[in-house]
Amino acid sequence: MRSRYRIEIEGIVQGVGFRPFVYRIAEEMGLTGWVTNTSHGVLIEVEGEGEALEAFAGHLERKAPPLANITSLAKHSLPTAGYRDFTIRGSIARPDSRVLVSPDTAICPDCRRELLDPEDRRCGYPFINCTNCGPRYTIINSVPYDRPNTSMARFTMCTLCRTEYDDPADRRFHAQPNACEKCGPRLQFRLADGSVLPGDPFMLTVTAIKQGKVAAVKGLGGFHLAVDPFNAQAVRRLRARKGREEKPFALMVRDLETARRLCKIKERSEGLLASTESPIVLLDKHPDPGLAIAAEVAPKSRYFGLMLPYTPLHTLLMEEFDTLIMTSANVAEEPLCADNDEAQKRLSGIADVYLVHDRDIVLRCDDSIVMPDGNSSGRGPVVLRRARGFVPAPVPLPMSGDPVLALGPELKGSVCLTRGNQAFIGQHLGDLKNLETLNFLREVVAHLMDILQVSPKALACDLHPDYLTSRLVEEGGENPWEEGLPVFRVQHHHAHILSCLAEHGVNEPALGLALDGAGFGTDGTVWGGEILLVDGTRMDRLGHMRTLWMPGGDQAVREPYRMALSCMVECRGRKDALKLAPVLFPEVPEGDMEILSGFVERRTNGMMTSSCGRIFDAFSAMLGICLFTSYEGQAAIELEMLTDPSVTDTLPFSVDFDRDGTAIVDLLPAFDAALDLHLAGEPLERLGGMFHRTLAAALAQALSACRETLNASERVQESIPMGGGVFQNAVFSEMIRRELSGRSLRPLLHRTVPTNDGGISLGQAVFALEALRKGF
Numbered sequence: 040m041r042s043r044y045r046i047e048i049e050g051i052v053q054g055v056g057f058r059p060f061v062y063r064i065a066e067e068m069g070l071t072g073w074v075t076n077t078s079h080g081v082l083i084e085v086e087g088e089g090e091a092l093e094a095f096a097g098h099l100e101r102k103a104p105p106l107a108n109i110t111s112l113a114k115h116s117l118p119t120a121g122y123r124d125f126t127i128r129g130s131i132a133r134p135d136s137r138v139l140v141s142p143d144t145a146i147c148p149d150c151r152r153e154l155l156d157p158e159d160r161r162c163g164y165p166f167i168n169c170t171n172c173g174p175r176y177t178i179i180n181s182v183p184y185d186r187p188n189t190s191m192a193r194f195t196m197c198t199l200c201r202t203e204y205d206d207p208a209d210r211r212f213h214a215q216p217n218a219c220e221k222c223g224p225r226l227q228f229r230l231a232d233g234s235v236l237p238g239d240p241f242m243l244t245v246t247a248i249k250q251g252k253v254a255a256v257k258g259l260g261g262f263h264l265a266v267d268p269f270n271a272q273a274v275r276r277l278r279a280r281k282g283r284e285e286k287p288f289a290l291m292v293r294d295l296e297t298a299r300r301l302c303k304i305k306e307r308s309e310g311l312l313a314s315t316e317s318p319i320v321l322l323d324k325h326p327d328p329g330l331a332i333a334a335e336v337a338p339k340s341r342y343f344g345l346m347l348p349y350t351p352l353h354t355l356l357m358e359e360f361d362t363l364i365m366t367s368a369n370v371a372e373e374p375l376c377a378d379n380d381e382a383q384k385r386l387s388g389i390a391d392v393y394l395v396h397d398r399d400i401v402l403r404c405d406d407s408i409v410m411p412d413g414n415s416s417g418r419g420p421v422v423l424r425r426a427r428g429f430v431p432a433p434v435p436l437p438m439s440g441d442p443v444l445a446l447g448p449e450l451k452g453s454v455c456l457t458r459g460n461q462a463f464i465g466q467h468l469g470d471l472k473n474l475e476t477l478n479f480l481r482e483v484v485a486h487l488m489d490i491l492q493v494s495p496k497a498l499a500c501d502l503h504p505d506y507l508t509s510r511l512v513e514e515g516g517e518n519p520w521e522e523g524l525p526v527f528r529v530q531h532h533h534a535h536i537l538s539c540l541a542e543h544g545v546n547e548p549a550l551g552l553a554l555d556g557a558g559f560g561t562d563g564t565v566w567g568g569e570i571l572l573v574d575g576t577r578m579d580r581l582g583h584m585r586t587l588w589m590p591g592g593d594q595a596v597r598e599p600y601r602m603a604l605s606c607m608v609e610c611r612g613r614k615d616a617l618k619l620a621p622v623l624f625p626e627v628p629e630g631d632m633e634i635l636s637g638f639v640e641r642r643t644n645g646m647m648t649s650s651c652g653r654i655f656d657a658f659s660a661m662l663g664i665c666l667f668t669s670y671e672g673q674a675a676i677e678l679e680m681l682t683d684p685s686v687t688d689t690l691p692f693s694v695d696f697d698r699d700g701t702a703i704v705d706l707l708p709a710f711d712a713a714l715d716l717h718l719a720g721e722p723l724e725r726l727g728g729m730f731h732r733t734l735a736a737a738l739a740q741a742l743s744a745c746r747e748t749l750n751a752s753e754r755v756q757e758s759i760p761m762g763g764g765v766f767q768n769a770v771f772s773e774m775i776r777r778e779l780s781g782r783s784l785r786p787l788l789h790r791t792v793p794t795n796d797g798g799i800s801l802g803q804a805v806f807a808l809e810a811l812r813k814g815f
Contacts, residue, residue, distance in 0.1 A: 606661070
């Protein structure tokens, strides 16, 4: 019996070849009707015999295109309409959009093959794409995802491209960025003064890089600075110009074989490198690398950050090089450059030459960074920086409500806008310490509001009163959201725990652990080593690391030896600390030590902190690993890099409850013992292992003790959500995971959302949703 179905599909179903897929399935099965894009997703009306219609509906989910992600499929029976054929109709715009925009995706195998095929008409064309790959999020202005709504609107397709675009049997059927050399975007080569040189822009750039010059190369979501990593002088020049003294640079490698010559790579890591997201993957350096990369590329790190070429332009470039430094093109603490003229201006004095093109980047988007997870099988990577390839894919929430906007923290900023039971975390913003980054935040919010077609009903920000995002909600200005919205100020570590719970789909009370460098506490002090009982908007501080004095305040973050000195004064008194200081810190003038030790003893010119990050700093500096930092987390990272994770011995520590019943985790005994061992010549690798092992054991003991103090009425699950930048430390994360598991507690660690401050906005958004639900 002949029937008709109306099928409504939501999810990532636009810009991924879904309509042509539907068309082909319908044609193969002899069905009639039509398919179209709407502001909700894809709408289908299809007629045919009942069994065929059921099979058709099943194929939609089981055989969907590789980039599609169906979140809902609803079908309704209707009277037959007598359709004679199956067609693709023009898009239907609706005011209440629910469509999901696809992230940008890496070049697919088919396009790569054509790009390098001398017989193909697109051979060597640096903007080749199809429905299975290419730009999406960074070129879309509004939904539906149709060419007029993208930065490709100004390029009129030639006859051949138009024929492909209109042919349902073609891979480029309705591929919105479809173009070729005759009708599409083109490259241009510029010198530092902005003058355009004649000749082949691509080969001019290749020549410049081989000459040791710094090339600014416009990619998918912004510019990279490309430098020859085998040329130590060129690498040093890049560091000097960019003001990046020691932080490792990312490398783009030609292929997996090249990656294997540089790093120890397992099958799972190969999958990450070659994935459609194509992120930077942190991998262990090969002990005997087959390529002589300059030591200046990633000093004091056991990792290389590798990525494969993910655009056609990158693919062509890597045919000329085995490996290139490809680092974000920006000045320190400023957003990534995306516009041609902007890059020319902001990168003046950094880049020698510029390879630009005329396809506009609507919204800049940096490279994502991930780590392979050695503790699970087939569950994907651990995301450290969420941007290109992952944004704007939503995070499903265990609750729903009116749209809310969270503005995130100060460091590693991101925003989060919710719609129903989905959270949309924007791309990595950088550190929100200047007007340029703040304006970038506004751009991202406006873009998300546009493509999601929602306006927030409430705002959330950090509790810290001096963060730019906190002041933004007070002072107003040129913001894309309405003025006068309710504002919820969320304690930093509370947001960390909520973020982890939300990622795992949990909306129940939990005992959590937040470990990082700093967060403004409810008592006005600096927190960072917290055991918290969290239940939605409620937070109780059940325990924390022992508080220590930070002499000079934030300067102690940049000069970790200050925290080591603070610990020495606490352990051995000022007099003995000053005797040891010249031995441990010969680079620091003794007069400075005299002054700083006085700050600690008198509790002046500084602040108290329970920060776990500062404990890492103290150990790193005491062991002589890092006395001064040039980038965030450097002391802790370098300590981890030297650590032997096989060490099982621990140092002394204590976990006691104060008069208020708060658990205090004290690692000063561990510091004191480690100091003696260090002075006696104990290897740094072993001391690093003992420190990590001790920290994990102490915190696991404290968490277990805190659980025992809870009343029977506190129905807290056995899962322990954990968040904060300390959990980027793979050695420590594995150790505490094992410690908790040994106590029959289930650790919850971030995976798809950054555990660092890049995931804070998700927790803030969850807080705001719960607050609205409770009528706050």
